[in-house]
Amino acid sequence: MENRVQRIFLTASLLSALSLFNVPAFAAEQSEKNDDGELGKIITPDIERRHIKEADLDTENFEVGLYYGVLSLEDFGANPVEGISFSYHITEDLFAQANYGISKTQKTSYELLSGGVDLLTKDQRNLSYYNISLGYNLLPGQVYISDKWHFNTGVYFIAGAGNTQFAEKNYFTYNLGSGFKFYATDWMLLDLSMRDYSFTHQLFGVSKKTNNLESRFGLSIFF
Amino acid sequence: MNRYVKKTLQQYLPRARQSCIYVLGVLSILLSFNTYADNFWNLHWFEKQAPIEVTVNDAFINVYNAPGRGYPIFHVVERGETITLLKMQTDWIKIKTGRGLLGWIKRSDVLLTLGPDGQVPEFADTTQADYLADRFELGTAFGDFDGAKAFDVNLGYRFTKNLSSEIRVAQNTGQYSDSQIVAFAIVHQPFPDLRVSPFIGIGAGTIKTIPSTTLVQSEDRRDHLFQASIGAYAHITGRFFLRAEFVNDYILTSRNTNQEVNEWKIGFNVFF
Numbered sequence A: 001m002e003n004r005v006q007r008i009f010l011t012a013s014l015l016s017a018l019s020l021f022n023v024p025a026f027a028a029e030q031s032e033k034n035d036d037g038e039l040g041k042i043i044t045p046d047i048e049r050r051h052i053k054e055a056d057l058d059t060e061n062f063e064v065g066l067y068y069g070v071l072s073l074e075d076f077g078a079n080p081v082e083g084i085s086f087s088y089h090i091t092e093d094l095f096a097q098a099n100y101g102i103s104k105t106q107k108t109s110y111e112l113l114s115g116g117v118d119l120l121t122k123d124q125r126n127l128s129y130y131n132i133s134l135g136y137n138l139l140p141g142q143v144y145i146s147d148k149w150h151f152n153t154g155v156y157f158i159a160g161a162g163n164t165q166f167a168e169k170n171y172f173t174y175n176l177g178s179g180f181k182f183y184a185t186d187w188m189l190l191d192l193s194m195r196d197y198s199f200t201h202q203l204f205g206v207s208k209k210t211n212n213l214e215s216r217f218g219l220s221i222f223f
Numbered sequence B: 001m002n003r004y005v006k007k008t009l010q011q012y013l014p015r016a017r018q019s020c021i022y023v024l025g026v027l028s029i030l031l032s033f034n035t036y037a038d039n040f041w042n043l044h045w046f047e048k049q050a051p052i053e054v055t056v057n058d059a060f061i062n063v064y065n066a067p068g069r070g071y072p073i074f075h076v077v078e079r080g081e082t083i084t085l086l087k088m089q090t091d092w093i094k095i096k097t098g099r100g101l102l103g104w105i106k107r108s109d110v111l112l113t114l115g116p117d118g119q120v121p122e123f124a125d126t127t128q129a130d131y132l133a134d135r136f137e138l139g140t141a142f143g144d145f146d147g148a149k150a151f152d153v154n155l156g157y158r159f160t161k162n163l164s165s166e167i168r169v170a171q172n173t174g175q176y177s178d179s180q181i182v183a184f185a186i187v188h189q190p191f192p193d194l195r196v197s198p199f200i201g202i203g204a205g206t207i208k209t210i211p212s213t214t215l216v217q218s219e220d221r222r223d224h225l226f227q228a229s230i231g232a233y234a235h236i237t238g239r240f241f242l243r244a245e246f247v248n249d250y251i252l253t254s255r256n257t258n259q260e261v262n263e264w265k266i267g268f269n270v271f272f
Helices: A002-034 A037-043 A109-114 B002-036 B107-112
Strands: A062-072 A078-089 A094-104 A126-144 A150-166 A169-183 A188-201 A208-222 B052-056 B060-064 B073-078 B082-089 B092-096 B102-106 B135-145 B148-158 B163-173 B177-188 B196-211 B221-237 B240-252 B259-271
Touching: A062 A094, A062 A188, A078 A208, A094 A150, A126 A169, A150 A188, A150 B148, A169 B148, A169 B163, B060 B107, B073 B102, B092 B107, B102 B107, B135 B163, B135 B240, B148 B177, B148 B259, B163 B196, B177 B221
Parallel strands: none
Antiparallel strands: A062 A078, A062 A208, A078 A094, A094 A126, A126 A150, A150 A169, A169 A188, A188 A208, B052 B082, B060 B073, B060 B102, B082 B092, B092 B102, B135 B148, B135 B259, B148 B163, B163 B177, B177 B196, B196 B221, B221 B240, B240 B259
16 A cells, blocks of 8 residues: 555656656747747837736725724623724725624622622633624814824724624624724724624523623724 | 664664655645746745836826825826826725826726826726626625524625525524524526616525523534525625525424524625
């Protein structure tokens, strides 16, 4: 069996070695044939007249960013949150954005006051969420910092839905928010935004609708 | 000592030779692929591309100071002037004028220029019909899965104007149980050119049901399912479509009776 495998590899290597030497030689032969000698050199113009297509141009419609902020989870305190966002700019007004964030929550007031009661284990206090949202650039504008510098800015509104994983369970989550974009350059922007994540949970025995505010600061680049 | 060395050599030489042959074989196979890729080792990855220069062929073209229709026009380029196209963001192109001034022009204004070959650059006027063949689409949808809330992501590929295939991944979150669906579907659009275009689809996949541990004591289940769907695409702008869908899921359970679930969802799709 091993011998056979070796033989297969050997034949393959030999064949490919042959093709390594053969292909350039063959190509050289072909290129010689295509050359029409002196006449060809006279007729062919020196300048390449280039035809321009849309594909030649670099497009920057994707945006990837990191953010850091505070997520205030109802009953579980205000906690640092970090995440990654990925956007696709569909038109100059509309963009689609996917977000993924993680946070670690605190003990509820009840747990702290009663002493010794633990509603959740340590692992269950971890929170992660993802969502896909649609944003609209509502108020594009510019700021003039000095007589030489101006920067583009924008206020956007965003809404969407996704999932929050908390206490080892998934919760369907709506999000609604708005933010302020500050374009440091054409391709890099600072993003200051607020989001509200709304979901219903039954962690305390009864169904409870929560609104959880996140304020965050992000840095993203276009590519 | 000497004998020991000899012994180990005897032991390992054949294996070393063998592995040498394998490595050589794999390397040469890889290399043989590369000989066909045009001069793989000679590609100039970081070499600067030749600038894309066009000449204005209209009375003038407005130059905006930022990529957006509301931003001020601070300059115009006139007939005969040569400009360099730098990059594109959505429907705006960043340009550099002959004097080194930077600004943005509308994508459609490129059609008022001429390339070095004396022809108008090829910037297709994208309409709805352009997104209907040989395209990928990526979308998301939110809705209701038999009382549970559904979050869907779909990735599709359109073979012809009428026919596409897609992979759907869904996370449904309910009060009593959660479920995850992975399915493959074929979608047919009888009238693709309509602004609101209906479609029908059939699909098959698996569903994983996770009952809420706090309420019901039971195990996770994994079942097959069939999907029949009816819905519509509505063209909003450019590559952006709204999509609404009603799905009838037929779940082949391991219990005595199969389960039928109705699902509706609404979302948006983007074509690439």
